[in-house]
Amino acid sequence: MTQRFEQTFTAAPEHIDELRHVNNTVWLEWVQDLATAHWSAAAAPEHQEQFFWVVIRHEIDYRGNIATGESVTGETWIDGDPKGAKSERRVDFRDGQDKIIVSARTTWAMLEQDSGRLVRVRPEILFPFQ
Template structure:
């Protein structure tokens, strides 16, 4: 299931080169992933579990200036492996050109104990539909 969200570059997102700073792209990757989780996970899962990033791999393909909008989309292409799954993220400008692509690996933790958990099929199902 692909999830989409629009981001607009604010003045504080811009670096000395006049475009969105790399750290902002990382923040947007995290924001869209969390929004996807909140949109599709049932309330009992959101209360019981929390996801943590274990790896980001990001390709920067274009620049975005202040006031420009990008559409972010994210999806989980494959079933989980143990406590982890990979998430794909792509940001495209108004012209449809890809600005940033990422693969991020996430691990599932028990919110109460902080312990790593194997991702059960019912937790993964909303992402793989």
């Protein structure tokens, strides 16, 4: 069973574009904020000190949107086993009717804090997320 992490996001006026709903770049920001919060909440402190993650790919499906003052619940989890320095993360955003309106599959690469170099994702690093 994969550990899932949730966080609520509310659309503020600065998130809204000319179509009067949350701009696509804001959804990307929320994907990153959610992933970062999950890492901070679940990763071992020594791993947080040794490593950091960078996004190398985003794939997003938009099926709906929200307007100013409306909220979504973002849910994220690690999808599958890592491949070298890369790990895939899934994100779903649900509206007030519990309908998935935005889904993302993102690929992250893990780097060592001191050197800034890619490092293989070892099982013990992802263990708290599974």
